[in-house]
Amino acid sequence: MTQRISKYQRFKMMNPILQFFKFIYLSIKIMIVVAGGHGGTRKVD
């Protein structure tokens, strides 16, 4: 097992307070990507 994620990074990843704000941020960002619309790719003559 190689420690690729430092203890400080892990603390940030698992801290409920920091992660609460991350949850809000991610929810909004994902909503923008997902609900941001979709469409075709072919040109219409």
Place this chain on the structure above:
Amino acid sequence: MSKIVVLGAGISGHVAASHLRRKLSKEHEVVVVSPNSNYQWIPSNIWVGIGRMKSKQVLFPLAPLYKKKGITYKQAKAITFHPEGDAKESKPYVLSEYVFGDKKGTTEKITYDYLINATGPKLNFEATEGLIPGENKVYSVCTYGHAEHAWEGLNAVIQKLKSGEKAKILIGTGHGKATCQGAAFEYILNVEQELRRHDVRDNAEITWISNEYHLGDFGMDGMLMSYHGMTMKSSEMVEMIFEDRGIKWILGAGVNKIEDGIAHYENLDGEFKNETYDFAMLIPAFSGHGFKAYDKNNNDITEKLFKGFMIVDADYSSKPYEEWTVQDWPETYQNPNYKNIFAPGIAFAPPHAISQPRQSKNGTAISPSPPRTGMPSGITAKLVADNIIDSIKSGKESLHHKGSLGNMGAACIASAGYGMTQGSGVSITTYPIVPDYKKYPKTQGRQLGKTFGEIGLAGHWLKLALHYAFIYKAKMRPFWWLIPE
């Protein structure tokens, strides 16, 4: 009055039926034909497979909901397609066989004005010798039933580990052309966390086996993503996670045979190897259901409707990987030969893979098939429903709603461990799903701002929130349509 028949009540079929019923007046009939009496929220099967959720938490019966909402439900399976009717029936129909109740075993010609084929994939376990869920110590999490069995198998291994014995766990893909690597990725991280929770992690060797050429390919050719202000490859992110959790990996592996505790595979170098295990979860290949189609004179016209999966408005001409473009991918999911038939979700035949195809030195194809699960299934089902609704209301064909996977974003919230304080998730968004190398030539076909990754507790909360939100939506509770697909 129009009659719309929806085959399948998974994510795609149920989304289509729900929107059709909500937006069409009661004079129009919406019929759902599905052999499975339950709706299941498949993404949460991962948690059933580690014993942290019961299957009843991820499913609900369809019949009461459909009765309440005015959707006709037939618990039956489609057998043959007759898009021109036949000598006795002038309307197009699908011959279906009831699988439950008084009518079990009887067939019915279910006529339609519009047909939505949302039958999804056949889980093609037969394509790999010995890959039978629950036998040979190998399991699946593709359905809630499979996931329950997987938990029984995993729990037995955990008890063995607790007694001080060692065990090998193998998780990944069970065929050279399998897809859905994301589900296996979630499961391996959840299993790893559960072993730590039970304090037996040190006794277990966990190995990832996959047909991917790189880690983090996920059947999407991998991706370049934003991660903490850096630009990182998905392969680097997955490698970081696996190394950090002590998970080994075998790549470019086409599993071709399973024996009790032994997975045989061929690698891209053409070598035939095997890997022993005490518990395995391997995703099978997906295939079409092998439906046949006939014209009004009873001639076989299967090639007009099916190419494995259903033929839609894609460019199926054969061309090398370098010439693939996003324009090859379908926009409306309409069958070009029968304009009143549509196939959203996983039921449509993709024009080609997304990942670069590769073969072993022996000529065996070993590379992921394209994934089309979850969110894209819902989006494509909704746009098909919207086009049918517009066509019915305007009295002429309307195909204004389009959604190519080359112009659609996707969110993959991969659970990396269950728990309100100890859980974790890998949140990845991708735009577009099919890389557009012309539009985004310097970022491997993806828009960086919309393609990003995050790891942490928030990811678990997000996946849990989506679980409850989508089951709420599927149950068509008040204002369910406000929740996007």
